[in-house]
Amino acid sequence: MSNPHFVGVETARPDAADKVSGRTQYIHDLAVPGMLWGAIRFSDHAHARIKHVDTSAAEKLPGVEAVITGYNTPEVRIGFVRDNFALKRDKVRQFRDEIAAVAARDPETARAAAALVRVEYEPLPGVFSLQEALAPGAVLVHETDAKGRPRKDNLVPVRFAHHSGDLEAGKRASKHIVEGEYRVPLIQQSCMGTAGCIASFDTRGNLTLIAKTQIPFLAQKDFNRALGALGLEGRNTRVVVPALGGGFGTGLDTHAYEYIAMLLAWRTGRPVKILYNREEEFAYLSPRQSATARIRQGCDANGKLTFREIEVTQDNGAYTSWGATFPSVMLVPATSLYRVQNISFESKIVYTNNTYCQAMRGYGNPEITWPIESSMDELAELAGLDPVEMRLLNSNQPGETTPMGLKITTCGLQECLERTAAGLNWKENRGKRRNVKRGFGLAGLINVAGGGKIYRSDGSGIILKPDDYGNVNVSYGGVEMGQGLHSVLALTIADTLGVRPEQVIVNQTDTSTCPWDVGTHASRGAFMACNAAVMAARKLKARLLEWAEEIFPVEVEEALAKARKHPGFKEPDFDWRGNCRPGCFELSDGILTIKGAPAVPELQVDFARLLRAIHFRRQGGGTTFAEEAFYEPPTELPDWEKGIGNMSATYAFGAQGVEVEVDEDTGEVKILRLVAAHDVGRVLNPQTLKGQIYGGLAQGIGYALYEEVLTDKGRILNPGFTDYKLPTAVEMGFPIDVQLVQTNDPEGPFGAKGVGEPGLVPTAPAIANAVYDAVGVRIRELPITPEKVLKALQEKRRR
């Protein structure tokens, strides 16, 4: 693998042609024989007691096979603090609470029947903002915890904090201090493919769930527990993952609709499919939560950071999913973006009667990089420093250990900042184009890039199974959700083993055939998969080359014997017999030969022929192959209450900078160009890597300028793309300069770092900093809408 010739080369991804020609099968395309359709009856109130549920009219509708409620099914508790139920009894706490569900012969009948379920409520007052939920004597969203003990406030029982150094000493040492409160809105992951699943049981009570998930093995665990609730202890769930039309964190937890499909399938004895349409996806799946962050940070007279103090409060919604653990990731930039001692980080996760929230790409990092990087610019201004100089002065460096205990191995932050600035002609432009309302802004980032340990194992297993035809079948437990995982797996395996990428076939992810993986999240997919793949491919190659000692001479002699029948054949001028040792063989591009041998066909054994010769060995019995490997990164599960622990095997850095033009009359912000410099360790496939960065940027720009799920007392007002706006090709129609900084990480596969999330992390503060440079107003609440900019400009004029 000294000279990879596939890794690093622009290569079309293996799934591209099927996707563009419509052959890829998503959950929307799948049906199984005998399948029924499920539909759910959701709450009509944000907070109410359920007095009575009458399913009789729904049951009478022709075509309906079953109507279930929390009263006629076993209790299935879900969520990692077990505060949620597949079907609600007694009380609803948000508009999307599931009260009843129907299985019917077609989706229309199922939906019509769900609408016929009559629910009587006793409405309760609700809490819909952080202020309301935290007020003394506030209405409790949950009166008791999962164990039935009374609760006294609306705080979710999780704690993430960090205190290091001496905060007061840091403040005393500060020449300049800035302070601000920053907000981020509720946003939707906006997967192109909406959510859905098919649940079916065999007669022994084993469940097969075709699920749009990013965590097949943790889902298996969740569902096996749910089978226990059905009295099916010891039975198994097989999770099969179809092609995913985007994940972005939506598949990081199991969902009530999936448990409902399971309950309906169990009740009817038939497979049941539930599929959300776009409006349902908006209304009934978990978005990224809104949050408020207060930040204070200071620097000395030279601009060196002296302290950083952050308090985050998140609106969790009514139940707890992984969104409640965003502060675990916020700890990384809070403690470790730029060199700063004397840190305080506190977080509060608050129950409200809003929709409950979940993971999304970046997982807390964009939320907290937004205040940190906005406030860095404010601090630079106070200190009379250029924002780039200020950041370079405080830049992380290779080899350092941060206050959180993160071990920074390779670090391209400085180079990313410099290349971003150079790409924008920073020195000539920044602060100098206000006359034409143009501004330049930049922000940096740190992100986990070698896994993110949040579970007892952060590992990934892989199985490589070559066949008689020279194909290498790969079973991997992580999920291809559009990011290009299968592409980089193929390139990595091709180079490590010595075959061509098209010989590598990555199978569908299925818990019954793939080894365990914790899930595809935290920018860990390529890093983990390719590390495991390198391990397994090396083992496989070593075994094959051992066999080659016996097989190669036999095959070559046979080929030579045939060749000698042709008049004029010349014996190769090479001592191949004396070099038939594993160390002398070379397997490359699917051809086995001996290093230094002349490139004549007689001295080459095709990979498929080698495999067949071993399998169908003439004497002494042959064998087939499968090699397995499990990669567990060298990381620590952090102590979350102390906020200490090296949770990733390496860290990605980067910087993004933009030039914007602000229309002072309308408040519109137009991006004119963008430079994104990312420390990616090493490029595996430039095409999929840039795809990750472009996609991240589009989401980062959506977060910065356009996206917000609007609610009114818990009800979502814009459940669809008519009124929930993503940037279109028009808004993205500016030049993007992606700079790939290769730091060649020692722990990364071929030196690569994870790149899934960084693309959207610093985008919003870079834009806000540019808006400030253009017109002198600082917006602290995303999205930066024209209305907010215009209001701020008018206030500035009045002052």
Added chain:
Amino acid sequence: MGYDYIRPASLEQALSLAAQGESALIAGGTDLLVALHKKKRPAPGRLISIRSLPELAGIRDEGARLRIGAAVPLADLLAHPAQARLPALAKALGVMGSRQIRNVATLGGTLCNASPGADAAPPLLALGAGVELAGPAGRRTLDLAEFFRGPGRTALQPGEIMTAVLVPWPGAGTQSHFLRRSRVAMDIATVSLAACFGLTNNRLSGVRLAAGAVAPVPLRLRATETFLEGKALTDETLAEAAKLARADVAPISDLRGTAWYRRELVGVFLARALRAGNGGKP
């Protein structure tokens, strides 16, 4: 959910079918079908397609005016040489929906849908367009400003069908401008404004202004027009006109913008449209 779909061969047939009630007219269907699919309007007994009626087709220069068949797709109008003489209308048509939508959506359809934010309405209002309606009682023409009666409501009587839009050719020296803001591309307008006027020796004449998405109907800004007529184009005039225009409109706050922002933008767009008369950036 299905509907009976009838395609009459002539306007006469269409009128007699429409007179029977229990039906909805469909041309491009880009508004109607979405509304039916989302159950935002009751399902009609049947759909009468007027898309291919010869009486509703074609774009014809009638000398003093352009006659645009009500069932002419927006894309056809945009591709017609006449659009060069109606730049504000062409600009509005060009931002309506996507190319695919413009290939099927019709000019008559967007007007009869009577959305307060219909992009084609302000330029047509500012151009002084009229509409031709055919009904059981015969044909009539109506000033477009009289046609809009409220969100989704028009002057169409039961059984009446819009047959054409009549656009008087702007006089020599008349300028027309269209300004619009939406959250992103391919979005319903937050505010739109069209202006037609002449400007000779920096003096305004024949001023006609109309705005969209700032009132229950697309509307003419009459008080502002009256104020501007004959005035010299100065900063003071523009400031006063912007103030009047903000008073001429009656916006609401919705998901696309607040009433405050819409009022602000009406003033900004008005000033920009008029400044464009002197070569300013609209």
